[in-house]
Amino acid sequence: MAHEHAHDDAHGHDDHAHGPDKGIMRWIKTTNHKDLGTLYLFFSFTMFFIGGLMSLVIRAELFQPGLQFVDPELFNQFTTMHALVMIFGGVMPGFVGLANWMVPMMIGCSDLALPRVNNWGFWLLPFAFTMLLSTFFLPGGAPAGGWTIYPPLVLQTGNSFPILIFAIHLMGISSITGAINIVVTILNMRAPGMTLLKMPLFVWTWLITAYLLIAVMPVLAGAVTMLLTDKYFGTSFFNAAGGGDPVMFEHIFWFFGHPEVYIMILPAFGIISSIIPTFARKPLFGYASMVYAVASIAFLSFIVWAHHMFTVGIPLAGELFFMFSTMLIAVPTGVKVFNWIATMWGGSMTYETPMLFAIAFVFLFSIGGFSGLSLALAPVDFQYHNTYFVVAHFHYVLVPGAVFSIIAAIYYWIPKWTGRMYNETAGKWHFWLSSIFINVTFFPQHFLGLAGMPRRIPDYAVQFTDFNMVSTVGAFGFFVSQFIFIFNVLACCYGWFGRTRNVSNQVWEGATGLEWSVPSPAPYHTFEDQPLVGDDGMPVHGDAVAAAAH
Amino acid sequence: MAAEPESPEQNSDRRTRRYTTAKLLLVVAGMFGFGFALVPMYNALCQLTNLNGKDKGMLVSSNVQEHEDDSREVTVQFLTTVNGGRVWSFAANQAQIKVHPGKLYTVMFTAKNEEDNAVVGQAVPSVVPWSAARHLHKTECFCFTQQPFAANEEKQMPVRFMLDPDLPRDVNMVTLSYTFFDVTQLAQSVSKPKS
Numbered sequence: 001m002a003h004e005h006a007h008d009d010a011h012g013h014d015d016h017a018h019g020p021d022k023g024i025m026r027w028i029k030t031t032n033h034k035d036l037g038t039l040y041l042f043f044s045f046t047m048f049f050i051g052g053l054m055s056l057v058i059r060a061e062l063f064q065p066g067l068q069f070v071d072p073e074l075f076n077q078f079t080t081m082h083a084l085v086m087i088f089g090g091v092m093p094g095f096v097g098l099a100n101w102m103v104p105m106m107i108g109c110s111d112l113a114l115p116r117v118n119n120w121g122f123w124l125l126p127f128a129f130t131m132l133l134s135t136f137f138l139p140g141g142a143p144a145g146g147w148t149i150y151p152p153l154v155l156q157t158g159n160s161f162p163i164l165i166f167a168i169h170l171m172g173i174s175s176i177t178g179a180i181n182i183v184v185t186i187l188n189m190r191a192p193g194m195t196l197l198k199m200p201l202f203v204w205t206w207l208i209t210a211y212l213l214i215a216v217m218p219v220l221a222g223a224v225t226m227l228l229t230d231k232y233f234g235t236s237f238f239n240a241a242g243g244g245d246p247v248m249f250e251h252i253f254w255f256f257g258h259p260e261v262y263i264m265i266l267p268a269f270g271i272i273s274s275i276i277p278t279f280a281r282k283p284l285f286g287y288a289s290m291v292y293a294v295a296s297i298a299f300l301s302f303i304v305w306a307h308h309m310f311t312v313g314i315p316l317a318g319e320l321f322f323m324f325s326t327m328l329i330a331v332p333t334g335v336k337v338f339n340w341i342a343t344m345w346g347g348s349m350t351y352e353t354p355m356l357f358a359i360a361f362v363f364l365f366s367i368g369g370f371s372g373l374s375l376a377l378a379p380v381d382f383q384y385h386n387t388y389f390v391v392a393h394f395h396y397v398l399v400p401g402a403v404f405s406i407i408a409a410i411y412y413w414i415p416k417w418t419g420r421m422y423n424e425t426a427g428k429w430h431f432w433l434s435s436i437f438i439n440v441t442f443f444p445q446h447f448l449g450l451a452g453m454p455r456r457i458p459d460y461a462v463q464f465t466d467f468n469m470v471s472t473v474g475a476f477g478f479f480v481s482q483f484i485f486i487f488n489v490l491a492c493c494y495g496w497f498g499r500t501r502n503v504s505n506q507v508w509e510g511a512t513g514l515e516w517s518v519p520s521p522a523p524y525h526t527f528e529d530q531p532l533v534g535d536d537g538m539p540v541h542g543d544a545v546a547a548a549a550h
Numbered sequence: 551m552a553a554e555p556e557s558p559e560q561n562s563d564r565r566t567r568r569y570t571t572a573k574l575l576l577v578v579a580g581m582f583g584f585g586f587a588l589v590p591m592y593n594a595l596c597q598l599t600n601l602n603g604k605d606k607g608m609l610v611s612s613n614v615q616e617h618e619d620d621s622r623e624v625t626v627q628f629l630t631t632v633n634g635g636r637v638w639s640f641a642a643n644q645a646q647i648k649v650h651p652g653k654l655y656t657v658m659f660t661a662k663n664e665e666d667n668a669v670v671g672q673a674v675p676s677v678v679p680w681s682a683a684r685h686l687h688k689t690e691c692f693c694f695t696q697q698p699f700a701a702n703e704e705k706q707m708p709v710r711f712m713l714d715p716d717l718p719r720d721v722n723m724v725t726l727s728y729t730f731f732d733v734t735q736l737a738q739s740v741s742k743p744k745s
């Protein structure tokens with residue numbers, strides 16, 4: 001498979017120009033996986049910022065009982081849009097950006113298999129989100145029926161409804177093209193010697209995530225299309241009056257929705273499985289079991305969806321089936337947590353910022369897993385469904401889970417991307433402030449939920465005031481702490497504060513993998529000549545370095 | 551595009567990539583279809599388990615055989631809801647009756663259009679407990695068809711039903727609920743209610 005020169009559509013531009021084009025057109029026309037990875041990450045950051053501002057409005061309103069800043073209608077718009085922006089604009093593009101950057105460098109190929117599709121897939125996103133966000137300025141405002149877009153409520157959305165549906169379609173197409181690209185790349189373009197069971201776990205988790213995306217994004221597309229025809233074309237898929245059933249929407253939505261939550265966590269598992277061995281200076285404990293655990297989580301994620309619907313009135317047998325299948329997911333998840341801890345056990349650990357975030361991930365994600373297990377018990381869920389306990393659960397898995405993993409990944413790989421080391425002191429500050437504030441924000445929400453505070457409501461009974469105040473303070477603290485991160489990243493990118501390009505190829509003492517065999521910063525084109533990968537996952541002759549630099 | 555001619559190797563590489571891409575696109579198309587296939591699957595499953603009171607047994611012709619079992623008495627309650635809480639006032643003339651399985655009963659419902667314009671209503675029935683749904687048979691019901699109302703019109707609407715003697719022994723109370731939907735807009739399009 002060794003290419004002479006991969007002169008195929010990997011080069012949309014001039015064959016022998018080995019640097020990027022100049023100016024804005026570089027970014028618009030680029031088909032380079034590193035450029036697109038950067039674009040995806042930049043987009044994801046922007047969305048995290050916008051979604052974060054929305055969450056601050058929500059938390060400000062909830063600081064005290066009564067209505068302070070926004071009326072209930074606007075509050076509902078903010079909760080709905082916050083979730084849509086964070087999930088589809090923040091977390092998912094963030095992981096796709098990391099895959100763009102790292103997958104080709106980890107499996108030793110020059111680019112993704114379909115570079116132009118890659119460009120197109122990315123550029124759909126700014127359009128989708130500009131449209132979605134523009135609904136705030138329409139008469140009637142943005143969608144306000146919750147990110148789960150349940151009918152009949154969502155069908156009462158005004159002018160923004162068709163825009164919402166169209167935006168979801170665009171996001172879906174973007175995700176599907178990205179996923180196909182990644183699968184084709186991983187299956188067909190690995191360097192010689194890079195067998196499937198030698199692939200880094202980040203590649204494995206992304207392969208499986210991509211399959212999940214391919215399987216469920218079209219189902220979401222179908223569901224929103226049915227909503228559209230119900231509203232405008234007189235069909236009755238979900239309209240009881242016409243013989244349809246709104247509960248059916250929930251089934252279809254969660255058939256997508258539960259695999260979707262794993263789409264948002266499997267790549268994180270891959271990142272953590274890359275970082276922990278590096279800083280424990282030990283190979284990952286139980287590599288094969290990690291791969292099988294991810295595969296079984298992905299499989300199980302298709303048969304648990306009704307745990308989101310315990311209270312809609314499903315038969316007892318259904319309650320039991322979905323309760324036990326959900327609890328079964330804890331087994332492979334437990335295997336992963338066990339393996340991470342076993343990797344650290346007896347290792348010569350150092351605590352650089354990526355490692356700190358990775359360790360926090362293991363702890364805090366597990367807390368989210370435990371609250372998930374509590375909710376998996378159908379009789380318990382009858383009590384806690386639609387309370388802040390659920391909000392606490394999914395924020396624990398998503399923020400100190402998915403988001404921390406993205407942050408950890410950036411600290412871990414940014415020296416490779418930019419050739420400059422980030423500022424470790426600032427990184428540590430960022431870590432401690434984030435970890436403390438995220439718990440201040442979300443831990444009290446468990447208590448609020450247990451005490452019965454419902455989610456998605458702008459007002460609450462006075463006895464909930466104290467915990468809500470704590471939570472709001474935490475949210476603002478967390479948001480402000482992220483500016484440290486933004487500065488740290490920009491300083492690496494632009495060489496602020498006298499940051500020079502002085503990191504070695506390997507960057508981290510314990511790091512292994514093909515990406516650490518190329519120079520730092522990674523040249524615009526890497527692995528045009530595919531390396532031969534040895535048993536240790538590194539190039540055999542060391543010639544890849546020369547090839548990459550050429 | 552490549553300035554140099556491709557080697558046969560690159561050519562075949564590209565062909566495998568195209569092939570994998572095509573296969574994955576097929577999966578995408580298949581899953582899009584699967585989303586829609588879930589609709590009939592869901593309805594079939596509801597029939598099977600009597601979920602939501604969706605049951606074929608509720609639509610029988612009028613030549614149903616009566617074989618009364620007067621050793622058993624079951625309470626049937628009637629619930630009425632107006633979707634969105636507007637348009638009609640709607641209630642059963644009796645809140646509940648006691649019935650013997652195997653005998654036909656008629657209950658009248660009253661609905662009044664509170665609007666000053668004509669509307670079309672559709673009642674959607676539901677039975678609990680679910681195990682009773684398949685044993686409730688109706689020979690006549692205002693829910694079988696859409697109900698047109700003139701402005702402010704009040705209507706008396708009958709339901710003629712029977713619980714069959716195979717009703718599980720542990721069921722001694724059955725609730726039949728109707729939700730009235732405003733389908734004035736829907737009535738102009740072609741869609742037909744299922745039950």
Ligand code: HEM
Pocket residue numbers: 148261262264265307308326327329330333368369370371372373375376377381384385386390393394397398401402
């Ligand atoms: C051990 C693993 C997990 C279990 C047993 C579990 C269980 C559950 C259950 C039972 C619910 C429904 C609660 C309710 O609405 O009453 C739920 C909600 C949710 N979970 Fe998990 N979960 C797990 C992991 C995850 C992960 C890894 C993620 C995402 C990264 C996640 C994201 C969510 C979200 C977003 C919701 C709320 C959806 C909504 O109603 O808006 N969960 N989980």
Ligand SMILES: [Cu+2]
Pocket residue numbers: 257258261304305307308
């Ligand atoms: Cu779930």
